[in-house]
Amino acid sequence: MPQVETTQAEAPQVETPQVETNAETHEEPKIGIRVDERTGRRIIESVQEPFTNEEPKQEEPKQEEPKAETEQQEEPVQDSQPVQTTQQTQQNQPIQTQPIQTQQIQNHPLPFYSPAEMTLAIQMGQVDQNRIPPEYAAQYAAMVSRNAPKPKSEAELRNDFLDSVNKMAKERTMKDLGVTDEELSTGEFSDDENIRNKVERYKTQLEINRTNIISEYAEQVRIEQLKAQQANDFKASVASWINEQRAREPHFDDIGFYMQEHYKTMPYEKAASIAPAMQKALSGNLDPQSAQVIQNYYNDCRKEYYAKLNGTSTTPTPRSPTVERRGTGKSVEKPVDYAEKLRNASVRDKAAIVGEWLNAMKG
Template identity: 30%
Template sequence: MIDFNLQLFAEGETTDVSTATTTNGNVAGAAQESQPESLYLVTDPRTGRKRISAAKSEPTEPVETKTDEPPAQDEPESQPAEPTEPTETKPAEPAATEPAAEKQPEPLIHTEPYTLDELNTAIAQGNVNESRIPQQYQLQYAQYQQEQARRHQQYQQQQQSLQMQAQQQQLEQQKRMFADIDKAATDQAMKALGITQDDIDTAEYSDDDAVKQKVAHFNTAKSYYKEQLIGAIKQQQMRTQAAQNEQRAIYQSIVDFTQQKQAEEPHFADINQLMDSYYQTMPYKDAAVIGDAIKALQDGNINPTQCKVLEGYYDKCRTAYYAKANDLTKQPKKVPVPKVEQPGTGAKAPAKPIDFTQMRNMTVRERRAFIAGLSGR
């Protein structure tokens, strides 16, 4: 605050001074006092505006000058907002980020206890984290584990029992097969050498060398025939396996052909449906071959030749389908051939012969006219 004494400059201008003091609300005091007053130039610390204030020359006057501030406090109502407002809005910025903070990223490894639905889902998926099982569900989960262990053990026992039964059946089949081979080889050797079962049974105790020699030849022939039978069985198994492999290859080629046509042909489903009955409208010779191929396909014993037949049959059904869709099956209408006149030679046409038989039914007058017409020719 600047203390500036204006008394030296205000002599003889009491009216102006009283007017100045009127603005400060001290008009009555200025009129009654006879002593001169001190005027001060006061600067408002908030607005920076200067004003004139009158106060007594008492030690308490500086305090009285402060009492003049309330009128100055009314002035900021019309003053513009102070620049401190932006600083007041800064604390509000975290509130704008609150919605983004509400969604927290999920942890990579969950450690919180399971809910009932989460526990059931984990059990169904087979990836239960036992450290996350709540206390109230631990007993039930332990009982569940025991039940699962019991079922697993029972399943393993059943599988072992079935495996043992399968092995036993396989051994029994092998025994029966070797017994059948042995019997068949024995019969063939006995028939080839003319030996009987009594000769074989008594040869060890017989003194006849011929019988012993015959039994020795029998054993050799039996071994030979047994090897022949075993070899034949192996060849049969190999042929069966080769036939099965060929059959699988044939059906795989059919699957590949079907997938290819299905990808290329937009109306494959309609054509495939047409193949079920279209061959019945074809000539008998072609229909019989196609019908046999279709039956072999359904029975599972189709051969490569029949596959080629079905491929050609598909092409015929496709052609028939598009012909029907494009209305190309109707017979074309017969159009009459236009008659064209041949060029003439310029000669006169020969006269037509006269039919005199017409005069039989004519009257006398008509006959005269007819004869008159002949004279004009």
């Protein structure tokens, strides 16, 4: 009997945990994600039946208190906004980092040359300075400085000049006398007297042509130097004239602006010679002929500028012819030139001059 009681007492201790464990296994809720049809948001909720989700989730480790875990997971059902924000942040995270990655790729420097690539770039003459490895930078700089063209010395330049003179003299002499290279090489030892004479004439004419070529070159250099000196003198004279006019004329800049626009409104026959000269002056390629045109055009524009400034005209006013009366023997007073007065008068004095003119016409 004591043994039986002991067995009955131990049985509930072994079976009871198994029954409770199975019951807890069947009653444990599962968590799922449901899309709200009205708002389109994803909501976490507990379901009893198994489900399949497109986004697999990692299984969470089981805890000793499944009920407490169920309560913690059921709380987001009441307030799904934090879950939605977290998921949207995870979905938008690649989009936010994409411009940063693109910028890093663009700013990333190109890799250094390998030895084979370095050799190929040097052979093709397309070396990127930023891709030269640091260990090859000194060698590449030495190679560039070694292969750079060095300026020729005065003796080398003189020898090159004499070589070109001899070549030109030989070509000119052979063309003038009709001598061939074969005749020059064997002419001195030829049995034909005509060929020997031709070779002798060639030697004499060669020296003459060499001297003429040197003289022609010297004359060409002299002419170029003279042209350069004349161009410098002309530029100096233009600059001196501009400075003189600027110091003398207070409205020099305004007249210059007026010159740039006035010829565009002139008749074609007058503007045809002024427009090219103005283009040369604005581009800095003024020549003596164009300078004379610009100078005359400046004087005309200066008169018209002051005429507009004073409200007068540059064209004379037509007058009717007057008939001389019979003399009385008395001294005749010289008539007053009111037009000249108006031309040189100020704005305030013009009204008085016009009134005086009208009274003189009535009298």
